[in-house]
Amino acid sequence: MDRKREQSLLWQIALGAGLVFITLLVYYTESRQTPLYQVYLYLYLVPIAIAAYRYGFSAGLAMVLLCSSLFVPILTRMVLWMGLSSRAIELLAILVIFNVFGFIVISLADSRRRHEKLYLSLNQLGELFDKALSLNELLAVVLAHSASSCHARVGEIILRDDTSGELKVMVSQGMCDEAIAALNQASSSQETLAEWFLARNRPMMINDFNKDPRFERWYEGGEIESLLVVPLRRGQEPFGLVALMNKSGGLFTWEDLDFLEAILDKGQIAIENARLYEEVKKRFQELEVLYRMGTGLSSTLNLERVLQLVIESAIEAIPAAEKGVIHLLDEEEDRLVIKAQSGYGQEIMERVVLKVGEGYAGWVVKEDKPLILKNIYADPRTKYVELEEVKRIKSAISVPLKVKGRVIGALSLDNLTRYGAFNEEDLRLLSTFASQAAVAIENAQLYEQTDEKLQRRVRELTSLGEISRTLSSILDPGSLFSKAISELKRVLDFSFAVLYLYDRARETLNVVATSGLTEGEIAEVETKAVTPWTVIETKRPLLVGDVEANPRIECFAKRCKSLMYAPLVYENRCLGIIGLGSSRENAFSEDELRLVTAFASQAAIALKHVVLF
Known part of the structure; x- marks a missing residue:
C-alpha cells in the first residue's frame, strides 16, 4: 500500500x-x-x-x-x-x-x-479459480472482488438449493448474523426480495430503493439505499444472484453494473463447477459413512452397540446435526422409549417416554412419515419436556425406522444453535440411513430375544433338574406340595397357585396346597372344579389368556385374569393338577405352559414315590 x-x-x-x-x-x-x-x-x-x-x-x-x-x-x-x-x-x-x-x-x-x-x-x-477452492471460498472471493470494484459497503451472494428450492445466503459482507438468519428463515409463503429479482432474471440497478413503490413491502428502516443485482444462471435458468448495496460516496453507475456482469460472466461457471464438485464430494462422503456404518453393523449383533453406531453415524453424515436419539417401539405398552442417544445425558433416556402419536417422534411413528421441524416449539406436534437440554433444541429432523412395512421406532436428530438447520437433502440422507439401520436393529433384537430364550431355557432345565432332586428327597405329601409351589415361584411369575390331588376311589378332586389365595377364595376353590375335571379327563394342559372372554372357563379366584393347568401324569394315569393364575391378562406363554407341564411330570413321579413309601 x-x-x-x-x-x-x-x-x-x-x-x-x-x-x-x-x-x-x-x-x-x-x-x-x-x-x-x-x-x-x-x-x-x-x-x-x-x-x-x-x-x-x-x-x-x-x-x-x-x-x-x-x-x-x-x-x-x-x-x-x-x-x-x-x-x-x-x-x-x-x-x-x-x-x-x-x-x-x-x-x-x-x-x-x-x-x-x-x-x-x-x-x-x-488465478484464484484455478486453485482448489471450496464453494464458500470461491463465493467469498467473487463477492470481495465485486464489492471492491463497485465500492459497495454491503453485499451478499444467494443460491437456490436444488433439492428444497429454498434460497440461502451463502456469503455476505457488511451484514450482521441476525439479518442473515432472518433472510434464511423467511417464510416460504411470502415472496422474498431475492425471489422477486430472480423471477425477473435480469441485471438491475436501483438507486432510489427506499422510494421505489415496487419495493415498499421489503423496505425496513431504510437500510438499503442503492442496489445492484445480477442473476447467476445455468444456461438461461437462474440458480442464484449477487447483490451489492449502498455504494460508498455516491450512487451506482451503469459502469458498475457492466463491471459486475463481467466479473460474474467469468465467475458463474466456476461457481457452478464448485457446486457440482461439492455435490459429488458430499455424495462420496455419504457413501463412505454408509459403508462404514454397514461394516460396523455387520460385525455385531449386540443391540446396544448397533443403536449407538447408528445414531453416531447419522450425526457424522449430516453436518447440521448436533445431537440425536433413537426411539424404539414397545408394542406391549404402545409407547416409545429412548434406547440410544448422542450428545444428551442419561436423564433424557430415563425421563422422556412417549405414547405413539405423542411428540414429533411419536407422530413420525404413527403416521409413518419423515418430518422436518424448522422451529420445534412453533410446531404443534412437539411435546414440551421439562429438561434444560431439551428446551435448547431449535430445529429437528425425524424419520421412521421401518422393516417389511412395520414401523419399529424413529431416528431423530436435533440442532441447538439455529432454526431451519435441516433441509430436504438431509431428510433424504437420514431416510437412507434409517432403511439400513432398521434391518440391523431388528436383527439385533431377534438375536437378543433368541439369546434370552436360550438362556431362559437353560435356566428352566437347570431349575427342573434341581426341582427333581429336591422333590425326590421329600417323603411327606404335605411338604411335597408346598415345596412344589415354592419351587415354581423361582422360575415363574404368577399371582395364585392351587395343587389338586385326584382321589380315584372317591372320584373327587381335593385341594392340598394353595398360594396367594384368601381364606374365602380357598373355600370356593373346591366348588369350581368343572375346568380341572376337564384337564383330568383329557390329561392335557390348558392355557387361558383372558378368563373373562371365556365364560365356560372357571377360575379359582375372581381376581384371576389368566390361568393355566398342567396334569400330574404318571404312567398314563392322572394323579392331580397344578393350577397357576395371574391378575394380568395374557400373563403366561406357551413356553411357560410347557415348563409347568414338565414340572408337573417331575412332581407326579415324586408324588408316586411318596405314596409307595
Whole structure:
C-alpha cells in the first residue's frame, strides 16, 4: 500500500511540474508573438490524458477545466487590447476545440483505464479459480472482488438449493448474523426480495430503493439505499444472484453494473463447477459413512452397540446435526422409549417416554412419515419436556425406522444453535440411513430375544433338574406340595397357585396346597372344579389368556385374569393338577405352559414315590 501511495505521489508531482512547464512555454511563446504557441496549447492534452488514465474520468475533467482556465488571462488581455478581433475569435475557437479534444481524450483514457482494471481483476479471479477452492471460498472471493470494484459497503451472494428450492445466503459482507438468519428463515409463503429479482432474471440497478413503490413491502428502516443485482444462471435458468448495496460516496453507475456482469460472466461457471464438485464430494462422503456404518453393523449383533453406531453415524453424515436419539417401539405398552442417544445425558433416556402419536417422534411413528421441524416449539406436534437440554433444541429432523412395512421406532436428530438447520437433502440422507439401520436393529433384537430364550431355557432345565432332586428327597405329601409351589415361584411369575390331588376311589378332586389365595377364595376353590375335571379327563394342559372372554372357563379366584393347568401324569394315569393364575391378562406363554407341564411330570413321579413309601 505504501508503494502505491509513493507512486501516486510521484505521478501527481510529475503532473504538476508538467503543467507548470507547459504553461510557462505557452505564455512565453505568446508574449513573443510566435505562431508555435497555438501548437504548444495542445500539449495540455498530455496531462489531461494522464490524469484520466491514472485517476479516472472525474480527474481528467477537472484537469480539462484547469487547463482551460489557464487560457483565460491570454484571452482576456487580447480582448482588452484589440477587442473582439479575428485573433481573439481564433483563440476562442481553439479553446472550444481544445475542450472537445480534451473530452475525447478523457473518454478514451478512462475507457482504457477501466478495461485494464477489469482485465487485471478478471485475471486475478482466474488465478484464484484455478486453485482448489471450496464453494464458500470461491463465493467469498467473487463477492470481495465485486464489492471492491463497485465500492459497495454491503453485499451478499444467494443460491437456490436444488433439492428444497429454498434460497440461502451463502456469503455476505457488511451484514450482521441476525439479518442473515432472518433472510434464511423467511417464510416460504411470502415472496422474498431475492425471489422477486430472480423471477425477473435480469441485471438491475436501483438507486432510489427506499422510494421505489415496487419495493415498499421489503423496505425496513431504510437500510438499503442503492442496489445492484445480477442473476447467476445455468444456461438461461437462474440458480442464484449477487447483490451489492449502498455504494460508498455516491450512487451506482451503469459502469458498475457492466463491471459486475463481467466479473460474474467469468465467475458463474466456476461457481457452478464448485457446486457440482461439492455435490459429488458430499455424495462420496455419504457413501463412505454408509459403508462404514454397514461394516460396523455387520460385525455385531449386540443391540446396544448397533443403536449407538447408528445414531453416531447419522450425526457424522449430516453436518447440521448436533445431537440425536433413537426411539424404539414397545408394542406391549404402545409407547416409545429412548434406547440410544448422542450428545444428551442419561436423564433424557430415563425421563422422556412417549405414547405413539405423542411428540414429533411419536407422530413420525404413527403416521409413518419423515418430518422436518424448522422451529420445534412453533410446531404443534412437539411435546414440551421439562429438561434444560431439551428446551435448547431449535430445529429437528425425524424419520421412521421401518422393516417389511412395520414401523419399529424413529431416528431423530436435533440442532441447538439455529432454526431451519435441516433441509430436504438431509431428510433424504437420514431416510437412507434409517432403511439400513432398521434391518440391523431388528436383527439385533431377534438375536437378543433368541439369546434370552436360550438362556431362559437353560435356566428352566437347570431349575427342573434341581426341582427333581429336591422333590425326590421329600417323603411327606404335605411338604411335597408346598415345596412344589415354592419351587415354581423361582422360575415363574404368577399371582395364585392351587395343587389338586385326584382321589380315584372317591372320584373327587381335593385341594392340598394353595398360594396367594384368601381364606374365602380357598373355600370356593373346591366348588369350581368343572375346568380341572376337564384337564383330568383329557390329561392335557390348558392355557387361558383372558378368563373373562371365556365364560365356560372357571377360575379359582375372581381376581384371576389368566390361568393355566398342567396334569400330574404318571404312567398314563392322572394323579392331580397344578393350577397357576395371574391378575394380568395374557400373563403366561406357551413356553411357560410347557415348563409347568414338565414340572408337573417331575412332581407326579415324586408324588408316586411318596405314596409307595
